[in-house]
Amino acid sequence: xxxxxxxTPQVLFGQLLLGLINGSFYAILSLGLAVIFGLLNIxxxxxxxxxxxxxxxxxxxxNYAGIGYWWAxxxxxxxxxxxxxxxxxxxxxxxxKLDHLYGLLLTFGLALVIQGLFRNYYGASGLPYAIxxxxxxxxxxxxxxxxxxxxxxxxxSLTVCLTTWYMIEKTRLGSYLRAATENPVxxxxxxxxxxxxxxxxxAFGVALAAFAGVLAAPIYSVNPNMGADIIIVVFAVVVIxxxxxxxxxxxxxxxxxxxEGLTKVFYPEISATVIFIIMAIVLLIKPAGLFGRAT
Amino acid sequence: xxxxxxxxxxxxxxxxxxxxNLHAWYGESHVLHGVTFAVKPGEVVTLLGRNGAGKTTTLKxxxxxxxxxxxxxxFAGTETIGxxxxxxxxxxxxxxxxxxxxxxxxxxxxxxxxxxxVRPGGFTVxxxxxxxxxxxxxxxxxxTKLSGGEQQMLAIARILRTGARTLLLDExxxxxxPVIIQQIGRTLARLKQEGFTIVLVEQxxxxxxxxxxxxxxxxxxxxxxxxxxxxxxxxxxxxQTYLGV
Amino acid sequence: xxxxxxTVAAGVAPASGGxxxxxLHRAIFIGLALMLAVAPFLVYPVxxxxxxxFALFACAFNLLLGFGGLMSFGHAAYFGMASYVSAHxxxxxxxxxxxxxxxxxxxxxxxxxxxxxxxxxxKGIYFAMVTLALAQMVYFLSVQAPFTGGEDGIQAxxxxxxxxLISFADDRVLYYFVMAVFMGGLLLIYRVIHSPFGQVCxxxxxxxPRAISLGYRPLHYKLAMFxxxxxxxxxxxxxxAIVFQLASLTDVHWSMSGEPVLMTLIGGIxxxxxPIAGAxxxxxxxxxxxxxxxxxxxxxxxxxxxxVLIFREGIVGFIAGRLKQQL
Numbered sequence: 001x002x003x004x005x006x007x008t009p010q011v012l013f014g015q016l017l018l019g020l021i022n023g024s025f026y027a028i029l030s031l032g033l034a035v036i037f038g039l040l041n042i043x044x045x046x047x048x049x050x051x052x053x054x055x056x057x058x059x060x061x062x063n064y065a066g067i068g069y070w071w072a073x074x075x076x077x078x079x080x081x082x083x084x085x086x087x088x089x090x091x092x093x094x095x096x097k098l099d100h101l102y103g104l105l106l107t108f109g110l111a112l113v114i115q116g117l118f119r120n121y122y123g124a125s126g127l128p129y130a131i132x133x134x135x136x137x138x139x140x141x142x143x144x145x146x147x148x149x150x151x152x153x154x155x156x157s158l159t160v161c162l163t164t165w166y167m168i169e170k171t172r173l174g175s176y177l178r179a180a181t182e183n184p185v186x187x188x189x190x191x192x193x194x195x196x197x198x199x200x201x202x203a204f205g206v207a208l209a210a211f212a213g214v215l216a217a218p219i220y221s222v223n224p225n226m227g228a229d230i231i232i233v234v235f236a237v238v239v240i241x242x243x244x245x246x247x248x249x250x251x252x253x254x255x256x257x258x259x260e261g262l263t264k265v266f267y268p269e270i271s272a273t274v275i276f277i278i279m280a281i282v283l284l285i286k287p288a289g290l291f292g293r294a295t
Numbered sequence: 296x297x298x299x300x301x302x303x304x305x306x307x308x309x310x311x312x313x314x315x316n317l318h319a320w321y322g323e324s325h326v327l328h329g330v331t332f333a334v335k336p337g338e339v340v341t342l343l344g345r346n347g348a349g350k351t352t353t354l355k356x357x358x359x360x361x362x363x364x365x366x367x368x369x370f371a372g373t374e375t376i377g378x379x380x381x382x383x384x385x386x387x388x389x390x391x392x393x394x395x396x397x398x399x400x401x402x403x404x405x406x407x408x409x410x411x412x413v414r415p416g417g418f419t420v421x422x423x424x425x426x427x428x429x430x431x432x433x434x435x436x437x438x439t440k441l442s443g444g445e446q447q448m449l450a451i452a453r454i455l456r457t458g459a460r461t462l463l464l465d466e467x468x469x470x471x472x473p474v475i476i477q478q479i480g481r482t483l484a485r486l487k488q489e490g491f492t493i494v495l496v497e498q499x500x501x502x503x504x505x506x507x508x509x510x511x512x513x514x515x516x517x518x519x520x521x522x523x524x525x526x527x528x529x530x531x532x533x534x535q536t537y538l539g540v
Numbered sequence: 541x542x543x544x545x546x547t548v549a550a551g552v553a554p555a556s557g558g559x560x561x562x563x564l565h566r567a568i569f570i571g572l573a574l575m576l577a578v579a580p581f582l583v584y585p586v587x588x589x590x591x592x593x594f595a596l597f598a599c600a601f602n603l604l605l606g607f608g609g610l611m612s613f614g615h616a617a618y619f620g621m622a623s624y625v626s627a628h629x630x631x632x633x634x635x636x637x638x639x640x641x642x643x644x645x646x647x648x649x650x651x652x653x654x655x656x657x658x659x660x661x662x663k664g665i666y667f668a669m670v671t672l673a674l675a676q677m678v679y680f681l682s683v684q685a686p687f688t689g690g691e692d693g694i695q696a697x698x699x700x701x702x703x704x705l706i707s708f709a710d711d712r713v714l715y716y717f718v719m720a721v722f723m724g725g726l727l728l729i730y731r732v733i734h735s736p737f738g739q740v741c742x743x744x745x746x747x748x749p750r751a752i753s754l755g756y757r758p759l760h761y762k763l764a765m766f767x768x769x770x771x772x773x774x775x776x777x778x779x780x781a782i783v784f785q786l787a788s789l790t791d792v793h794w795s796m797s798g799e800p801v802l803m804t805l806i807g808g809i810x811x812x813x814x815p816i817a818g819a820x821x822x823x824x825x826x827x828x829x830x831x832x833x834x835x836x837x838x839x840x841x842x843x844x845x846x847x848v849l850i851f852r853e854g855i856v857g858f859i860a861g862r863l864k865q866q867l
Contacts, residue, residue: 043665094849100665101611102848105805108798109844116837175405179398186396189358190410191384191457232794236673239666269684276677280658283670287661 007265013144015261021150021219023257024157025051027250028212029234031161032205034243035168038181039201042092042103048231049114050206053080054213055222056118059129069132073214080210081203088202093195111228118224126221153215160211161250168246177201236279242292252290309372311336311461311492312357317366319349319356326352328516329366339483339493341503344513345539350496351393353513354463357494358390359383370461385413389454393465393496397446399439403430406438407453414458423452426482444475451482461492468499480505500538512537561866565730568813568867569723576719585711586783591823592722593780594803598815600772601800603729606810607738608765609745610660613668613797614675615773617655618648620792621678622774627694627787628687637700637708641721641778648774649767651678656766660759672794679792693788697781714783721779725772730812732768741765773800795837802840805847808854811867817855 029047036044044050057076061067067075087110095102131149138147168174179187180194188194213227220226241252256275263271270277282290310333319327327349334340342350356364359380368375375383384390389410398406407423407430424431427448433441441449447467454462467483468476476499483506486493497503503510504527512520514537522530579588597619605611626644629635635643659670682688689695699708708714732738744751744758751758781787790796799822800815807818822840829836847854853861860867 037665043669091845091849098852101668102852104611104613104665104668105801106845106848108801109841109848112798112837112841112844114841116834116841119834119837172408175401175409178400178405179409182398182400183396185360185380186390186392187409189360189380189384189390190454191381191413192409192411193381228794232672232676235669236676239662239669239673272680272684273677276673276680279670279673283658283661 009143010145012265015265016258017144017146017150017154017261018264019258019261020154020254021257022260023254024154025212025216025230025253026234026237026257027161027253028157028208028215029230030237030241030249030253031164031246032208033234033238034246034249035164035177035208036202036205037243039177039184039198040092040096040103041100042095042107043100043235044202044205045104045107045231046087046111046114047107047206047209047234048227048229049111050080050084050227051209051213051216051230052118052222052224052227053083053114054210055129055217055220055226056122056213057210058214058217059127059222062129069214069218073211076214077207077210080213081207084203084206085199088199092202093198096198111231115224115228122224124223124225126223126226129217129222131218149218153219156215157212158254160208161253164208165246165250233275236275238289240275240279240282240289242289244289245291248289248291309336310334310369311338311371312494313367313369314353314357315367315369317353317356317364317368319352319361319364321352321362326361326516327356327364330356330513330516330518332511332518332521334492334494336492337487337490338509339487339495339507340509340511341495341497341507342513342518343497343500343503343510343534343538345537348513349516350513351465352516354390354465354494354496357383357463358388384410384459387414387459388461388463389413389457389459390463391447391450391454391465391467393469395446395450397438397441397449399437401438402434403436403438403441403449404434406449407434407456410453410457412456412458414460417458418452418455420456423455426455426485427452444471444478447471447475447479448482451479455486460490461494462486463494465496466498467495468497468502476502500534564865565812565867569727569730572813572816573723576723577716580712580715585715587823587827589711589715589718589783590780591820592718593776593783594799594823595816595819596722596725596779597773597776598800598803598807598819599726599729600769600776602804602807602809602811602815603732603772604765604769605804607733607745608741608762608769610663610762610766611668611801612659612671612766612769613801614655614671614673614678614794615770615800616792616794616796617671617675617678618652618770618773619777619780619796620682620787620789621651621777622648623777623781623787623791624682624688624694626778627697627781627785630700630782631694631697635700636702636704637717637782638702640700641775641782644778644781645771645774648777649771652767652770652774653763656763656770660762660766672797675792675797676794679789679794682789682792688787688789691789693786693790694781695786697785697787699782699785708782718779718783721775725775726812726816729772733812737761737764798840802844802847804854806843806851806854808857808860808867809852811854811856811860813867814854814856821855 029051033044033047054076057079058072061072061075091106092103095106135149135152138145168177176192176197180197184194237252237256240256241248256278260271260274263274312334315331317327317330330349330353342353344350352361355361357368359375359378364376366376370386370388373386375386401409429445430449430452433445451467467479480502483493495503495507504524507524509524510522510527511518601612601615622644625647626640629643630637630640655674658674659667662670683690699714701707702717706713708717740756741761744756744761748758777791803818803822804815806821807816808814826836829839856867
């Protein structure tokens with residue numbers, strides 16, 4: 001059957017796997033954007049830069065401190081999350097009473113600063129980051145060759161996404177978050193420290209981005225522009241999915257990654273733009289997004 | 296006539312809640328123009344008045360969710376005018392907003408368990424189910440899928456858990472069927488019996504009469520009169536002018 | 541979204557006596573024209589032309605944000621696409637510069653009509669993300685499409701002769717043409733803002749449900765505003781391609797979309813003259829700091845942050861607040 005359409009299963013499944021990997025990053029990043037947007041009402045333009053910071057944190061931990069991949073997977077999100085707390089307290093928290101667009105402008109400025117600084121020190125060409133030994137090599141599944149690291153990325157990101165979903169939808173802390181998202185004033189009037197919840201939520205969303213950055217480091221080279229390129233695609237993902245639903249963000253992220261992969265097989269000319277085209281179609285048919293409520 | 300209120304405030308050595316010359320603003324608009332009244336421990340008082348008189352704003356000011364407020368609000372001797380709402384809540388005041396404030400994104404159980412305990416000795420979940428048996432069966436429902444009456448019960452139930460002994464209730468009977476209003480009335484009577492201090496905003500004058508010790512009349516952002524519950528019938532004409540009923 | 545412009549323009553008193561304001565604006569227009577007429581004898585004309593092109597670009601962006609309440613984060617698409625079309629028309633088709641610029645502007649308006657029809661379906665932050673994403677699509681297409689010249693862009697675009705008669709080889713001659721384009725664009729924007737159409741847009745921005753209940757169709761008005769803004773951004777980009785004899789990927793890159801945003805923010809969102817001041821500041825800064833490389837981005841980002849935190853009214857907004865006049 002594959003031969004009939006001139007595509008080998010290796011090519012098809014290889015591209016699907018690549019799509020799934022991109023989808024993993026879309027899912028984690030759009031999930032973080034959605035969580036932050038829900039409570040802070042700002043679109044975190046710095047998200048891409050923070051994803052890049054996660055990758056750089058892993059690279060720095062390895063090259064300056066000799067700390068390897070597995071620890072970096074834990075430490076990089078903590079470090080970048082701590083920086084996010086500083087940014088939220090010092091800068092972003094001053095904007096909550098203003099129009100949401102100011103949050104976009106401020107985080108855009110912050111992204112320019114971070115990306116500019118890293119371009120100055122590390123140049124625009126990428127730095128290599130090796131796949132951890134435990135995950136090097138791969139398995140021949142018969143219909144395709146599966147590199148272990150890529151399989152790991154998909155599993156790890158799915159786990160993180162579903163854990164996040166569980167935490168928000170099923171735990172006590174998550175109910176605080178949902179309550180503060182829905183009615184911050186009343187939630188605070190019950191004695192709950194909403195400003196601290198806001199700070200921690202921002203840090204958590206950013207830590208997710210940094211985690212994605214560490215996952216990405218061995219696949220893409222670590223470079224200052226890696227976040228700027230992906231964040232705009234993630235914005236489109238967010239517009240397609242709508243930011244109202246956690247599971248919606250995850251499904252949309254993985255789904256669009258797969259579609260992108262398929263496009264690379266069947267119609268490679270539009271593979272770079274297919275997500276934007278889907279966004280345009282969704283805007284025509286369901287402007288609020290697939291999982292969004294009308295605003 | 297604000298003197299009357301002040302006299303009451305001074306007569307009692309330790310009011311649970313003493314509001315003095317309270318001013319409040321929404322953005323540029325000045326809503327409260329010097330509200331003064333006091334509530335003794337264990338007392339149930341109502342704020343009566345026409346729509347827009349400032350009753351709801353008074354409650355919101357006490358719990359600290361009005362943009363700007365000046366004057367004095369002393370709770371058990373602690374001045375709260377400069378405090379954020381969560382600090383005020385943690386002193387032991389709990390609030391049920393007019394629109395009940397049930398969260399759509401939380402189920403009934405989560406709504407019930409949301410407000411943190413601020414004082415020991417709050418109702419246990421079992422005691423709450425005794426008071427409001429309907430809630431037990433609806434625990435897994437989405438909060439806003441409940442009927443209006445059930446939502447009001449949930450709104451009261453969840454603050455009883457917290458251990459707060461001073462309650463601010465904004466129109467708990469609004470839009471409810473008579474049988475539900477009766478149930479809420481019984482609940483308030485029980486809370487009064489147990490020594491809760493309650494400030495009630497009410498439009499339902501009969502309901503107010505059935506539960507309260509005293510009534511403060513609010514007009515144009517001020518407390519203009521106070522009528523004890525047992526003098527209410529004697530002052531019926533005066534009240535009619537105030538409320539325009 | 542409550543609108544940015546009203547929060548910013550809060551310091552601006554309502555026009556006290558429309559006549560006085562109109563007289564003041566006329567005086568500013570005349571003063572501006574005189575200054576621009578003398579400027580090339582004092583300052584390097586190519587620099588001035590750059591300022592004027594970006595000032596027009598920023599004014600176009602500000603028309604949409606400040607008076608339409610819509611923040612586009614993808615205006616590079618119209619600026620850049622017009623730049624490509626104008627360069628291509630002048631170089632490959634051999635059109636005279638004014639026709640090349642018109643072609644670029646027309647394409648930008650068509651593109652604006654298509655993207656605008658999609659984007660106005662969302663508001664606020666979503667609108668910004670949609671416009672950014674659509675502009676990124678244009679960027680990817682520009683990378684792939686053969687006529688854009690890929691990484692090299694379209695170079696050595698002939699400046700040509702105006703109407704086939706007046707040579708633009710001399711910077712100063714070209715300068716007066718660019719000045720005319722700029723003043724024309726600015727006057728058009730001014731006319732639009734003060735037209736009945738502009739008033740309806742203002743009403744929609746301030747209270748959309750109310751405008752709907754009055755029988756207006758907000759989407760139509762927003763789209764019209766969007767097309768106009770895209771067209772003017774295109775006019776700026778097309779003119780820039782002739783001036784610098786170059787159209788490249790830089791013109792369609794997302795960072796180009798950030799330029800008018802920054803200029804407008806610095807100058808004063810929702811003011812008529814603010815974006816011009818903002819463009820002067822930003823272009824000067826880029827020129828002076830050009831040797832610092834990527835530090836320019838850092839400085840620009842820092843200015844973004846500071847402007848948002850402590851100087852939201854912008855230069856002209858600040859002056860307007862002091863004078864209690866709309867500027």
